[in-house]
Amino acid sequence: MTPPANPSGEISLAQALATIAPNGVRTGCRIIREGDEAHLLPEEARSIPARQPAMRRASGAARWIAHRLLADIGISNVAIPRAPSGAPVWPEGIMGSLAHDDNMAVAAVARVGHIVSLGIDVEPAEPLPDDIFAIVATGADRAGAVDRRLAGRILFCAKEAVYKAAYPLDREVLGYEDIAVDLDAGRATTKTGRKVSLAHCVAPRVVVLAFVGQ
Known part of the structure; x- marks a missing residue:
């Protein structure tokens, strides 16, 4: 069962991430919530083989963040499917990274430019x-x-x-x-x-x- 969300922890981490991110890199975080698997777009949902609810919730939470970070730079309604290697597939001209532990998801995205690859x-x-x-x-x-x-x-x-x-x-x-x-x-x-x-x-x-x- 996912523990109750603690918005203060989410806010603190978001602020800390913004502080450490280099110029041009957008970051975000989300406490994983019940129902976050619903944030997976159809193409994303099909690409994720895990059937365990916890894994799909975490993937949905991470992509919820990434979708919003991309929208901030004018890229909307674009799926971020999972490649066979397990890595997310980003839109052309974009790099990024997703991660989660049991309770928190994080994401980082940037346009390809002076930074050529990201990991989080x-x-x-x-x-x-x-x-x-x-x-x-x-x-x-x-x-x-x-x-x-x-x-x-x-x-x-x-x-x-x-x-x-x-x-x-x-x-x-x-x-x-x-x-x-x-x-x-x-x-x-x-x-x-x-x-x-x-x-x-x-x-x-x-x-x-x-x-x-x-």
Whole structure:
């Protein structure tokens, strides 16, 4: 059952995302609500194989955000179907990224320009379990001055976002060990040599934006 929506948390996260987004990138968030699967356009609904109500609600919430971000730049009534790879398919001239955890969906969109690829990920602001941390973190990662309690979670979120930003450009499947993250410097490097910029917030969710410039 989806917990009751907390609009104050939604507003706080929306404000934090707007603060970290680079110029030209629009961001948004939505607490996943009962019935959000109804926001899927017919083409989108057909493209999403998951039949579990929770997964379809989350996909509907993320696309609800994206539809509104696109409308803000004059693009309305355009479907964002799911490709066989799992990535969203954006309208020509647009790049973007979607993500959700169990309770919150986020999206980022931009016109293709000085930024050529985007990735976003969201996670609860909770410590990463030790067994997952052991898989995610490597000796090349630098957590810097971030809250030590959340360092693993932010690293995890960053690597997920980097993969989303790098894959459309390099078509290279990356593991966590293939991405080195420096949170203080706000950058990551993949095993292919791809340089990706990072920005993150913790308010009240961990969200990382990853983007590649010209």
